[in-house]
Each structure stands twice: as C-alpha cells, then as structure tokens.
Amino acid sequence: MKDYEKQLYEKVGSNIGWDFNEIFKRVKTIDKKWNFLEIVKNHLKKKTILLDxxxxxxxxLLQIAKFVEKAYGIDISKGMITTAKKNLVKSNLSNVEFKLADANKLPFPKNYFDIITCKHAPFSTKELFRVLxxxxxxITQQVGERDKQNIKDIFERGQCFEEKDNTSMNKYIQKLKQFKFKIIKKEIYNATQYFHNMKDIIFLLKNTPIIPHFDIEKDKKFLEEFEKKYKTKKGIKTNSNRYLIISKKSA
Structure with a gap:
C-alpha cells in the first residue's frame, strides 16, 4: 500500500470506517456475478474460527459473525479498528474480536483458523499458510485493474491505470500455488454501474484511492467532462471490475 493510500485509509477509517452503503444503496449494478458475503456464508459452520x-x-464481518464460533477482524489502520470496536458495541455480539495488526505479521498461532477472508485488502500468502x-x-475478492476505467481515462491517471488486465489476480494465484494452495475457484466480473448523481461519484473519489490525490477544485474540469460524457437517464455510468479467488491449504 502506497503512503498516499495509507493516509487516505486512516482518514476514512476514522470518519466512516469502510461503509459506503449510503451511496451504494442508490447504485444500479448490472451483470454482477456474485455476492461476496453469500459466498463466505456458504463455507461457514457453527464451529468455524474465522479471520477477516x-x-x-x-x-x-459483523453481519456473518453469528454463523461462526469465533470471528477475528484485523486492520492496519487505527482509525478503522476504532470504528470497528464502536460497531461491535452496537452489535451486542460476544464472539468477535478486532485487532490492530499487519497482514504480513499476523498475531495468531499456527494452524488456528478454519477460514480466512480478505476483501479489497493486501495479504501475505506465507502468513495465510502459517495460520490456516x-x-x-x-476466500478473497479484490479490485481488478479495469475498475472505474472510464473515470481513470478522463482523469488520465488512477489506481492500476497502466497495468495489464488480471495482473494482480495472476500474481496472487501464483503465490498461493507456491505455498501448495489448491485453487478451488477463480472468477472475474466487469459489471456496468449507474451512480445516482455526481455527488455520489465525488464522495467515492474522496474516500477511495481510485484517483490518487483527488482534489475537487483542481480536478473540476475532469469531473465536468466525465459528467457530460457519461450522464444518462439511468444515472452516471461507470463499471465495477472484481475478481474472486477461493483456495484450500494442503492437508
């Protein structure tokens, strides 16, 4: 994670956590192939010990914790963990624990977890192998290189802007195989999205690293050009590019 992304992530964590429901409940998504939480739930059992x-x-994590014996959530951001602990108090769940921790040095013993999940965050294959x-x-879902491509094209910069399709997915699969993980499933989708208005687009850009160093004033001309080109009767058109990997540690 780049320094800019760390700073942004910390700021967002303190403000809203990683909760974009307020805008995504208004987004129309077409051709989305899966729901990550539903996939995870299909693998859970009452005795499952889960790490997110x-x-x-x-x-x-709090939405699925009731289906497992014990759930842990880690994050590298103090702001995120502070928000997570506040959300935990509101949930009244007693089987969840949140820890400030780095995915490259997990604070857990060997062979401890039944399932590990990771959505839109980096992970260490070596550490996965150790604690699973x-x-x-x-189970991991990550953002693909072509996500929000028309936005990045207008701005002429962006997250993974010059990288080839499936670069990160192929890299992660290769690393998992090096540690003798069996790839059970891999899948990609590139779904069309319609955002309700430009206000929601701006909120997204301010709170995610899609456009590095986004500045609403300095980037005003790009925003105006994007709205002019992609505003439709259905909403502001863009896309969501995601990939899914499900793998199993060797016996």
Whole structure:
C-alpha cells in the first residue's frame, strides 16, 4: 500500500470506517456475478474460527459473525479498528474480536483458523499458510485493474491505470500455488454501474484511492467532462471490475 493510500485509509477509517452503503444503496449494478458475503456464508459452520483481513470498520464481518464460533477482524489502520470496536458495541455480539495488526505479521498461532477472508485488502500468502488449519479455506475478492476505467481515462491517471488486465489476480494465484494452495475457484466480473448523481461519484473519489490525490477544485474540469460524457437517464455510468479467488491449504 502506497503512503498516499495509507493516509487516505486512516482518514476514512476514522470518519466512516469502510461503509459506503449510503451511496451504494442508490447504485444500479448490472451483470454482477456474485455476492461476496453469500459466498463466505456458504463455507461457514457453527464451529468455524474465522479471520477477516483488512476488516475496515468491521461492517461485513459483523453481519456473518453469528454463523461462526469465533470471528477475528484485523486492520492496519487505527482509525478503522476504532470504528470497528464502536460497531461491535452496537452489535451486542460476544464472539468477535478486532485487532490492530499487519497482514504480513499476523498475531495468531499456527494452524488456528478454519477460514480466512480478505476483501479489497493486501495479504501475505506465507502468513495465510502459517495460520490456516490443514484443509482450511481462503476466500478473497479484490479490485481488478479495469475498475472505474472510464473515470481513470478522463482523469488520465488512477489506481492500476497502466497495468495489464488480471495482473494482480495472476500474481496472487501464483503465490498461493507456491505455498501448495489448491485453487478451488477463480472468477472475474466487469459489471456496468449507474451512480445516482455526481455527488455520489465525488464522495467515492474522496474516500477511495481510485484517483490518487483527488482534489475537487483542481480536478473540476475532469469531473465536468466525465459528467457530460457519461450522464444518462439511468444515472452516471461507470463499471465495477472484481475478481474472486477461493483456495484450500494442503492437508
């Protein structure tokens, strides 16, 4: 994670956690192939011990914690963990613990977890192998290189702007195989999205690293050009590019 992204992530963590429901409940998404939480839920059992890497404000983990025996959420951001702990108090759940921790040095013993999840955050394959039980499952969803491509094209910069398609997915798969993980499933989608208005687009850009160093005043001409070109009757058109990897640690 770049220094700019760390600073942004810390600021967002203190303000809203990683909760974008307020805008995404108004977004129309077409051809989205899966729901990450539903996929995770299909792998859970009452005795499952679960770790969520890059848990943000814990919003998603708290939705599924009732299906497992114990759930841990870690994040590198103090702001995110502070928000997660506040959300935990509101939830009244007693089987969840949030820790400030780096995915490259997980504060857990060997062979401890049945399932590890990671959504839109970096992870260490070496550490996954260490803390997962034999036959343990790792499920990750990550942002693809072509995400919000028309926005990045207008701004002429952006996250993974000059990288080839599937670069990060192929890199992660290669690393997982090096540690003898079996790839159970890999899938990609590139869904069309319609945002309700430019206000929601601006909120997204201010609170994510899609456009590095986004500045509403300095980038005003790009925003105006984007709105003019992609405003439709359905909303402001863009795309969501995601990939999914489900893998199993060797016995």
């Amino acid at each position: 890497i890059g848990t943000g404000g814990g919003e998603k 039980k034999p036959n343990g499952i790792f």
